[in-house]
Amino acid sequence: MSRTVLVFTEQKDGRLRHVTYESLTAACRVAEGGEVVAVLFGSRQSEQVEEVGKYGASRVYVVSHDDLHQYTPDAYKQAMLQIIGEVDPDAIIMGHTAIGKDVAPRVAARLGLGLITDCTDVCTDSGEVIGVRPIYAGKAFQKKKFIGKKSFVTIRANNIELQENAQTPAVIPFDVTIKDVRSVVRKVIRRSASGVDLSEANVIVSGGRGVKSAEGFRPLQELADVLGGAVGASRGACDAGYCDYALQIGQTGKVVTPELYIACGISGAIQHLAGMSRSKIVVAINKDPEAPIFQVADYGIVGDLFQVVPKLTEAFKRALEEK
Amino acid sequence: MKIWVCIKQTFDTEEKIVIENGKVDEKDAEFIINPYDEYAIEEALQLRDELGGEVTVITVGPDRAENALRTALAMGADKAALIQDPSLVGDECVLARMLAEAIRREGFDLILGGNFAVDSGSGQVAIRLAEELDIPHIGSVTGLNVNGRQAIAKRDAEGDTEAVESTLPVLITAQQGLNEPRYPSLPGIMRAKRKPLERLSAQDLGLSDSLKTKTLIIEEYLPPEKEAGKILEGDLDQQVQELVEALCGKGLSFN
Amino acid sequence: MALKNKAVGAHFLIEETEKSSLVTPEDFSDEQRMFAETTRSFIEKEVVPKDEAIESLDYGLTVNLIRKAGELGLVAADVPEAYGGLGADKVSSTLITESLAKGSSFSLSVSAHSGIGTLPIVFFGNDAQKKKYLPDLASGTKIAAYCLTEPSSGSDALSAKTTAKRSKDGKYYILNGEKQFITNAGFADIFIVYAKIEGKDFTTFIVERTMEGVSLGPEEKKMGIKGSSTRPVILENVKVPAGNLLGEAGKGHVIAFNILNIGRFKLAAGVLGSAKEAIRLSATFANERTQFKKLISSFPLIRRKLADMNVRTYTLESMVYRTSGLIDGALKDLDYSSSDIGWQSAKGIAEYAIECSINKVFGSETLDFVADEGLQIHGGYGFTKDYKIERIYRDSRINRIFEGTNEINRLVVMSTLQKKAVKGELPLLEKANTLKDEIEDLLENRPTDGFLKQETYLVSAAKKLFLLVLGLAYRKYGLNLQKEQQLLSHLSDLVIQIYAMESVLLRTMKRLEKLGSEKAENGLDMMRLAIFEGFDKTESLVKEALAHLEEGEALIRRLASVQKIAYRLPIDAIRLKGRIGMRVAEASRYIV
Numbered sequence A: 001m002s003r004t005v006l007v008f009t010e011q012k013d014g015r016l017r018h019v020t021y022e023s024l025t026a027a028c029r030v031a032e033g034g035e036v037v038a039v040l041f042g043s044r045q046s047e048q049v050e051e052v053g054k055y056g057a058s059r060v061y062v063v064s065h066d067d068l069h070q071y072t073p074d075a076y077k078q079a080m081l082q083i084i085g086e087v088d089p090d091a092i093i094m095g096h097t098a099i100g101k102d103v104a105p106r107v108a109a110r111l112g113l114g115l116i117t118d119c120t121d122v123c124t125d126s127g128e129v130i131g132v133r134p135i136y137a138g139k140a141f142q143k144k145k146f147i148g149k150k151s152f153v154t155i156r157a158n159n160i161e162l163q164e165n166a167q168t169p170a171v172i173p174f175d176v177t178i179k180d181v182r183s184v185v186r187k188v189i190r191r192s193a194s195g196v197d198l199s200e201a202n203v204i205v206s207g208g209r210g211v212k213s214a215e216g217f218r219p220l221q222e223l224a225d226v227l228g229g230a231v232g233a234s235r236g237a238c239d240a241g242y243c244d245y246a247l248q249i250g251q252t253g254k255v256v257t258p259e260l261y262i263a264c265g266i267s268g269a270i271q272h273l274a275g276m277s278r279s280k281i282v283v284a285i286n287k288d289p290e291a292p293i294f295q296v297a298d299y300g301i302v303g304d305l306f307q308v309v310p311k312l313t314e315a316f317k318r319a320l321e322e323k
Numbered sequence B: 001m002k003i004w005v006c007i008k009q010t011f012d013t014e015e016k017i018v019i020e021n022g023k024v025d026e027k028d029a030e031f032i033i034n035p036y037d038e039y040a041i042e043e044a045l046q047l048r049d050e051l052g053g054e055v056t057v058i059t060v061g062p063d064r065a066e067n068a069l070r071t072a073l074a075m076g077a078d079k080a081a082l083i084q085d086p087s088l089v090g091d092e093c094v095l096a097r098m099l100a101e102a103i104r105r106e107g108f109d110l111i112l113g114g115n116f117a118v119d120s121g122s123g124q125v126a127i128r129l130a131e132e133l134d135i136p137h138i139g140s141v142t143g144l145n146v147n148g149r150q151a152i153a154k155r156d157a158e159g160d161t162e163a164v165e166s167t168l169p170v171l172i173t174a175q176q177g178l179n180e181p182r183y184p185s186l187p188g189i190m191r192a193k194r195k196p197l198e199r200l201s202a203q204d205l206g207l208s209d210s211l212k213t214k215t216l217i218i219e220e221y222l223p224p225e226k227e228a229g230k231i232l233e234g235d236l237d238q239q240v241q242e243l244v245e246a247l248c249g250k251g252l253s254f255n
Numbered sequence C: 001m002a003l004k005n006k007a008v009g010a011h012f013l014i015e016e017t018e019k020s021s022l023v024t025p026e027d028f029s030d031e032q033r034m035f036a037e038t039t040r041s042f043i044e045k046e047v048v049p050k051d052e053a054i055e056s057l058d059y060g061l062t063v064n065l066i067r068k069a070g071e072l073g074l075v076a077a078d079v080p081e082a083y084g085g086l087g088a089d090k091v092s093s094t095l096i097t098e099s100l101a102k103g104s105s106f107s108l109s110v111s112a113h114s115g116i117g118t119l120p121i122v123f124f125g126n127d128a129q130k131k132k133y134l135p136d137l138a139s140g141t142k143i144a145a146y147c148l149t150e151p152s153s154g155s156d157a158l159s160a161k162t163t164a165k166r167s168k169d170g171k172y173y174i175l176n177g178e179k180q181f182i183t184n185a186g187f188a189d190i191f192i193v194y195a196k197i198e199g200k201d202f203t204t205f206i207v208e209r210t211m212e213g214v215s216l217g218p219e220e221k222k223m224g225i226k227g228s229s230t231r232p233v234i235l236e237n238v239k240v241p242a243g244n245l246l247g248e249a250g251k252g253h254v255i256a257f258n259i260l261n262i263g264r265f266k267l268a269a270g271v272l273g274s275a276k277e278a279i280r281l282s283a284t285f286a287n288e289r290t291q292f293k294k295l296i297s298s299f300p301l302i303r304r305k306l307a308d309m310n311v312r313t314y315t316l317e318s319m320v321y322r323t324s325g326l327i328d329g330a331l332k333d334l335d336y337s338s339s340d341i342g343w344q345s346a347k348g349i350a351e352y353a354i355e356c357s358i359n360k361v362f363g364s365e366t367l368d369f370v371a372d373e374g375l376q377i378h379g380g381y382g383f384t385k386d387y388k389i390e391r392i393y394r395d396s397r398i399n400r401i402f403e404g405t406n407e408i409n410r411l412v413v414m415s416t417l418q419k420k421a422v423k424g425e426l427p428l429l430e431k432a433n434t435l436k437d438e439i440e441d442l443l444e445n446r447p448t449d450g451f452l453k454q455e456t457y458l459v460s461a462a463k464k465l466f467l468l469v470l471g472l473a474y475r476k477y478g479l480n481l482q483k484e485q486q487l488l489s490h491l492s493d494l495v496i497q498i499y500a501m502e503s504v505l506l507r508t509m510k511r512l513e514k515l516g517s518e519k520a521e522n523g524l525d526m527m528r529l530a531i532f533e534g535f536d537k538t539e540s541l542v543k544e545a546l547a548h549l550e551e552g553e554a555l556i557r558r559l560a561s562v563q564k565i566a567y568r569l570p571i572d573a574i575r576l577k578g579r580i581g582m583r584v585a586e587a588s589r590y591i592v
Ligand SMILES: Cc1cc2nc3c(=O)[nH]c(=O)nc-3n(C[C@H](O)[C@H](O)[C@H](O)COP(=O)(O)OP(=O)(O)OC[C@H]3O[C@@H](n4cnc5c(N)ncnc54)[C@H](O)[C@@H]3O)c2cc1C
Pocket: C112, C145, C146, C147, C148, C149, C153, C154, C155, C156, C180, C181, C182, C183, C184, C222, C230, C398, C401, C402, C403, C404, C405, C406, C407, C408, C485
C-alpha cells in the first residue's frame, strides 16, 4: 500500500536538523513506493531543496511568512493545517523537537487524528504504520499502530540510520494566511555553553588519578563542553588535590545517572562504581587493560587518556556539526 | 481565578519494570503523581495564594488514581475530580476530550499540566486539551507570572529560553525548574479527607462511546539486554571513530 | 474470661489472642500511608543530603530542619488539636517515627523533642501550661529536652540529687543540680527537669533555657549519633515560677515512668526504620559487589544473612504495630473532654508498659544484629566511613543503653508483671494452678501435621512453659524472686519471645487471609523461621531456668515433661533462608 507522506522539516542556524533527515528516511519507508512531500519553512534555499531531495522528497512546499520566523504554536498550527489540507497526506512525520512536540498534538487534535510521539523507529507491517517508542523513561518499549487511515508521528533524534534516496524535487511556493496569534515570543535567551550542573548533566566526563594534575583536567573539560556535559572526578583525583571535592562522584560524593559517562584514568574502585554505575552508557578510557572500570563499561579504549580524549573531542565536534 | 491542574497517577519509574503478556505489569507497582504534574500543582497553589481563586485537580484514571488526587488535595488543592468510566478507554485523543468536557462545564482561567507523563512519555494530552478548548498554550514552562489577564512564561526550548506572552485563559505545561513542589503536610493530609472529590462518568459528561481511540498499543517489551562491554580494537583513530558512531546511534541527547 | 474486650497489658501471656484484634502494617489507612510518605520524602530530600553537616554537629542546621519538619506537622502527631497538634492516633505517630529513622542523628533529635521532650506537657500539663508551651513545641519553633539522668543517678533515676527549694512567697522554686547526657541540650529552649522538693518529693518542672542560672556543660564525644547534641545541663539557683511545676509535687516518678514507656516504644519504632535501611543498604551492596566473578548476593551465605536480617525485622515490625494498636485501643474510649485526660491517657499507655519494654529490648537487639550482619556483608568496605552501614552500626549501640538499659527493661517486665498479678489485674497465680490441666489439654490436642497448626501449637506451648517456670520460681523464692536477676532476665526473655512469636504468627495469618497464599508466601516462610528459632530460644531458656530451680529426680521429671511439650519436627531452615534471602536480594530492600 503506497502512501503520500508529508514531512515537516526543521532548521537550526540556517541548516536542516539531523532529525529532518531521519524523518525523510522514515518517510520513504512508510511511503512504501508512494510519494514523500517535504515542507520547508523559510525563504527558498536551493541548497536545502537539494538536501531533502537527496533523502527522498519528490515535492517540496516552501512556505514563507513573517510569523514563521519564530516558532509559536498558533502560527505553526495554522500553516501546517493549510499545507495538510493542500497535500492531503496519508502520513505525517516530524521531529520530536521543541517545536514538534509542542505543535503536533494541537494539529492532531484539530484534525481528530491519532498521534504517536517520540518514536525511535517507524515501520510498516501488513499495511499498517507502526511507531516504536520508549516508555517508562526508556526502561521499556511500546509498539503502537493507528486506527483509521491517517497516521501522524514525531520521531526522536539520533535513532534512525539515514538512507539516501535521491530525487529531484518539484518546488512549490505556498502561501499561508496566519491570524490571531495568541501567544507571542518576546525574547529568546540562548543557552550558555558551560556551567552544567553535575547532578543534572546528561553527559559526564570524569577523571581519576590518571589525570595526574589539575592541569590534566583541561582536555576533559573541553570534551564535556562539546557534549554539553559536566566534569566529574573520582575520590582519588580529589584526594590528590587535582580538583574540588564538589566534583567527587561515588559512595561518599554524588551519585549520578547521566546518559553517558566517560571515565578517564579511573581504575573503578567499588566506591566509585556506586556513584555512577546506573549511568545509561559508560565509556572507559584507561591505560591498564585490567582496570576494573572496564567491567562496567559498555565501551572501552585501552590507551593514554591524553591521546584519546582530544581525539574524541575532535571526532564529536565533527559528528555534531553534521547534525 | 479558576485554576485547573490535570494530573496523572503514574508508575514510579524508580521501580523495576516487569512485562506480562506483552504489557507492563502494574500489579504490584508503587504509584505516584507524575513528577511534572507536581510542578503544575505547586505552581497552581502559588498562583492561587497570590491571586485568589480556587484550584481543582482533575484526572482520568482507575480507582487507585483517587490517591493521587488526595495527595494533591493534601498539598493544598481545593477540589478534585476523577473521571472514570469503563466505556471510555482510549488514547490521548479520548483523554483530552473527556478533560475538555469536564473543564468546560465549570469554566476556567488557567489550566496547568505536566510537560509529559513519565510512564507513557507521550506529552500530548494537555496540548490537545488546549486545542479542544480552543485556547492558547505555552509548553515546557520553567517560569510563570500572571498579571491581570496576562501570562508571561519562560519556555524551555531545547536549552534556549523563550519569553512568551499570552492572555488568559491559557494552558501551561510545567517543566522541571518551574518550582520546588511542596510535600503534603500532615495537617494538609488530614484536611484532604474532607475536601470534595467528584467522580464523573461518561454519562455525567454527556459523552458516549462515539469517542473512539485513534491509536492502539500492539505490545510492550523490555529493551534488549545491555550488551556485554566491548573493548574497542584497531588503531586509535579507528577506535575513536567507532565509539563516536556507536554513541551517536543511541538516541542520546547531547547539547 | 472477662478480660477479652478490656485493655489489659500482658494478657497475651495467659490467653490466646484473636488475630482480628491485631493491628498490622497491612491495615494502614491511605491517610497513614501518606503521613509516612511525606515523612520519608522530607528525610530523603531535606535531611539526607545534609547528612555530613549534621554529623559535624551543626546546631543551626538541625534547628532549622526541626522547624521545617514542624511546618509539615512531623513533630505534632502526639499533641492534641486544641493545642496546635494533630491529635493523631498512635499507629500514625509510630509510622511517622519509623519513617524518620533514615535521618540518623537528626531523627534522634526530632524524636527526643517530640517524644520525651514534649509529651510530659501533653500528658501532665495543666491547661495554662499546655496553652503556653504546646503550640510552639508542636510547630517546632521551640525545642524540648528531657532531663532525668544525673552523674550519680542513671538507671537509678529516682535517686536524683537535683533539688528544688520553694521560695518564701511560694511563687518560685529554686533549682540546683546537674543533669547528665541530655539529648538536644545544645539547642533546646525548654527542659523538662526532675528535682526533689526539699530533698524528698520527686517532682517535674518546666525550665526555660533563658531562665537565669541555666547553663550547659561540654558536648560528649560520642561513639555514634554524633550529629545529636548530648550535654550536661547545669542548674544554679534557677528561679522557676511555681506555675511551671508539672503535674503534682511528689509525682515526678509517675511522669518519669510514663514518659519512659512511650519513649521505649518510640525507640522500637525508630530502630525498625533503621533496620529496614540497613537491609536496603546491604542488599544493594551485595548486588553491586562481585567476587569470584559472581555478585556476592548470589552466594548462599550472603543470602542467609539477608534472610536472617529480614526475618527479625519482620518480627519486630509485627510487634511494633501490634503494640501501637493496643495503645490506640486503650486510648480510644477515654473521655477527651475531661480535664485530666492527659493523666488518663498516660494511664492507658502504662497499661502496656510491659509491651513497651518488650519492644525496646527486642528492637534494640534486632537492630544491633541487623547492623552487624549488614556490615559483614559489606566486608572491609563496611569498616570504612565511606559506607553508611558503618554509621548504622555505631549509631545502633546507644539504643540498648538509653530509655532504660536493656537490663533494666528486662527487670521492668517482670516487676510490672508481678505488680499486675498482685493487684489482681492479671490472674497469673490462678493460671499456675490450672496449668497442669491445660498442659494436658494442649498435649492431647497437639497437631500431628497441618498448615500453620504446628506453629500455633508452639506459641501456646511457649506460654505454658513460661507459666511453668514462673510457678516454680515463685515456689522456690517467693517474693525474694526479685533479687534473682538472672532468673528474672530469663523469664523476661521468655515473655519477649512469646510476644514476638505470637505477633508474627497472628500477623502472618491475617495476611494470608487478606492476600491469599501466593502473596503471603514470603511472610509464611519468615513466620515459620521466626517461630522455630524463637521456640529454640524458649526451650533453652526454660531448660537453664529449670536446672537452677530443680535438682535430681525432680529435675529429670521436669525436663522430660518439657521435652514432651517442646517436641517438634524441625523445619528445613536452610531451604527457607535460601528462598527468603533470594527474595531480599532481588528486591534490594526489606520485603514482606
Ligand atoms: C547519647 C545519650 C543520650 C542520652 N539522652 C538522655 C536524655 O535526653 N535524658 C536523660 O535523662 N538521660 C539521657 N541519657 C542517659 C541514659 O538514659 C542513661 O545513660 C541510662 O539510663 C543508663 O544510666 P547510666 O549511664 O548512669 O548507667 P548505669 O545506671 O550506671 O548502668 C551501668 C550498667 O549497670 C547496669 N545496671 C544498673 N542498675 C542495675 C540493676 N539494678 N541491676 C542490674 N544491672 C544494673 C546497667 O544495665 C548498665 O549495664 C542519655 C545517654 C546517652 C549516652
